[in-house]
Amino acid sequence: MKYEIGDIVFVSKYKYGDGDNGQNHLFVIIDEEDNLVPAEYFGFIVSSRIEKSKENSKFKYNEALRKDKNNKLNTDSIVKCDQIYKIPAKNIQFKIGQVDIDDFNRFMEAYNSYLQQVEKELQDT
DSSP states (O other): OOOOTTEEEEEEEEEOTTSOEEEEEEEEEEEEEESSSEEEEEEEEEESOGGGSTTTSSOTTEEEEOOOTTTOOSSOEEEEEEEEEEEEGGGEEEEEEEOOHHHHHHHHHHHHHHHHHHHHHHHHO
16 A cells, blocks of 8 residues: 555554664654655654643654544644654554644644754754
C-alpha cells in the first residue's frame, strides 16, 4: 500500500535519532522516498502525552493535534516536530487516518523553526 503525505500510520519498528530501537507508535507521514515502489517514508512521531504540548511544557516544537473524524485518533495528542524519523515501508502496519492541510502546514512550520534555532545556535558557537 502506498501512503500519502499527511497520513497517520501505525509503525511496528523504527529507530530514534540516537540509534535506539522504538516500536509500536503512530507517525504523521511528511515525505516519501520512492522510485517505482515506496521504500521509505519520513515522519513525525505522534504521542498521546498532551501535557507535553508547547502550550503546557518546555517542548516548544510539540504541536497539539485534536482528535477528529479525519485523523481518527482515540485522544487529543501531540506531534513532535523537532525530529524526522525514517520509516521503512515494510514497518508500516496500517493507516489510522490523516491530518488536514492546516495541521500539516503547522507541523512543517514548527520543524522549520526548529531548524532555524539549531542553525542560530551553531552560528553562536
